[in-house]
Amino acid sequence: MTHVSVLQLSGITKRYEMPAPVWEKVTKQRVSVPSLIALDGIDIDLRRGEILALVGESGSGKSTLAKVLVGSVTPTTGELTYNGEPMPVPRGKDLTRRIQMVFQDPYSSLNPRISVRSLLSELLLLHRIVPRQQVRAECVRLLNLVGLDEDALDAYPSQFSGGQRQRIAIARALAVRPDILIADEPVSALDVSVQATILDLFDSLREELGLTILFIAHNLAVVQHLSQRVAVMYLGRIVEVADTDELFARPQHPYTRSLIASIPRMSGDSVNAAELLEGEPPSPIDVPAGCRFHPRCPVAVDACRSTDPALRTVPAGALSGAHEIACILDDPPPFVGADTAPHEKENR
Numbered sequence: 001m002t003h004v005s006v007l008q009l010s011g012i013t014k015r016y017e018m019p020a021p022v023w024e025k026v027t028k029q030r031v032s033v034p035s036l037i038a039l040d041g042i043d044i045d046l047r048r049g050e051i052l053a054l055v056g057e058s059g060s061g062k063s064t065l066a067k068v069l070v071g072s073v074t075p076t077t078g079e080l081t082y083n084g085e086p087m088p089v090p091r092g093k094d095l096t097r098r099i100q101m102v103f104q105d106p107y108s109s110l111n112p113r114i115s116v117r118s119l120l121s122e123l124l125l126l127h128r129i130v131p132r133q134q135v136r137a138e139c140v141r142l143l144n145l146v147g148l149d150e151d152a153l154d155a156y157p158s159q160f161s162g163g164q165r166q167r168i169a170i171a172r173a174l175a176v177r178p179d180i181l182i183a184d185e186p187v188s189a190l191d192v193s194v195q196a197t198i199l200d201l202f203d204s205l206r207e208e209l210g211l212t213i214l215f216i217a218h219n220l221a222v223v224q225h226l227s228q229r230v231a232v233m234y235l236g237r238i239v240e241v242a243d244t245d246e247l248f249a250r251p252q253h254p255y256t257r258s259l260i261a262s263i264p265r266m267s268g269d270s271v272n273a274a275e276l277l278e279g280e281p282p283s284p285i286d287v288p289a290g291c292r293f294h295p296r297c298p299v300a301v302d303a304c305r306s307t308d309p310a311l312r313t314v315p316a317g318a319l320s321g322a323h324e325i326a327c328i329l330d331d332p333p334p335f336v337g338a339d340t341a342p343h344e345k346e347n348r
């Protein structure tokens with residue numbers, strides 16, 4: 001199988017300088033202020049027509065990465081390549097149009113005072129997507145694409161449920177005909193009963209429009225039946241990347257194993273990831289030396305305290321693409337409480 005990379009990230013870092021404490025101004029003494037490393041060397045590519053899931057705990061840098069991709073955050077170092085060309089900074093109108101974002105909270109991301117018709121037509125006119133006389137028909141086409149009908153046109157966001165608002169937010173992102181959609185935890189704020197319908201919508205948009213989608217989630221279970229590949233993030237780094245089936249069948253990084261072990265089973269047994277991991281996630285202001293996961297890793301060895309592992313390729317199942325992990329252990333042993341047997345397929 002050949003894959004065409006549409007967006008490539010190499011060595012992307014994002015560092016936030018922390019403001020000096022107030023008492024520095026009072027005492028006029030310089031103190032060294034640590035910086036916060038939100039992204040610490042991200043290398044990954046988005047392949048045309050895939051849904052790539054990006055999964056990790058809160059604070060691991062997922063939203064920062066999303067903002068780097070849409071151009072609202074400028075990386076401290078690293079390169080972004082779009083269709084083989086370096087991405088210019090600033091991007092310009094046409095490149096900005098091609099990568100669109102859907103946010104977590106459809107309540108705050110839509111202006112309650114603007115009707116659905118106005119929010120869509122504004123964009124269609126601004127980007128000259130269709131001639132003025134076709135704007136209405138195009139709005140209806142967009143609504144149908146996201147599973148809403150014409151009646152929605154003259155309504156306001158407040159008249160819709162959370163799931164419907166998220167559909168409108170998706171229609172708005174699609175209005176400018178992007179190639180790539182970045183969805184930052186788009187179902188996390190929705191009722192569980194609605195989540196699956198929105199996941200289905202992303203799946204059908206990928207299929208019908210050939211969209212490339214980066215789907216961000218803090219929960220691995222959400223993406224199991226949606227994405228083609230999964231990248232797992234921990235404290236500003238990607239620690240494991242593999243095809244979705246491969247990742248669930250043979251998770252290699254101890255962090256991924258703990259995330260998978262914490263997914264509720266059909267049997268009703270479940271373990272909390274927090275119970276499998278030691279301590280709290282460390283702060284990105286004070287990243288542990290060596291492997292950043294070692295203080296919480298149940299299978300860490302001495303070398304993990306000093307070696308900062310880069311992503312490396314490990315053997316994958318026959319039908320799978322590359323499987324990469326950032327861990328020095330080969331086939332790390334399972335740890336107490338973790339069931340690393342292939343995860344049962346559940347129906348959504």
Ligand SMILES: Nc1ncnc2c1ncn2[C@@H]1O[C@H](COP(=O)(O)OP(=O)(O)O)[C@@H](O)[C@H]1O
Pocket residue numbers: 016036037038056057058059060061062063064065284
């Ligand atoms: N503008 C900012 N200034 C300072 N720190 C930030 C800023 N944006 C994000 N961070 C920090 O960067 C880290 C990663 O945040 P984020 O990308 O939002 O993570 P996630 O989306 O995975 O929860 C967090 O520690 C967060 O506090």
Ligand SMILES: [Mg+2]
Pocket residue numbers: 062063064184
């Ligand atoms: Mg986030």
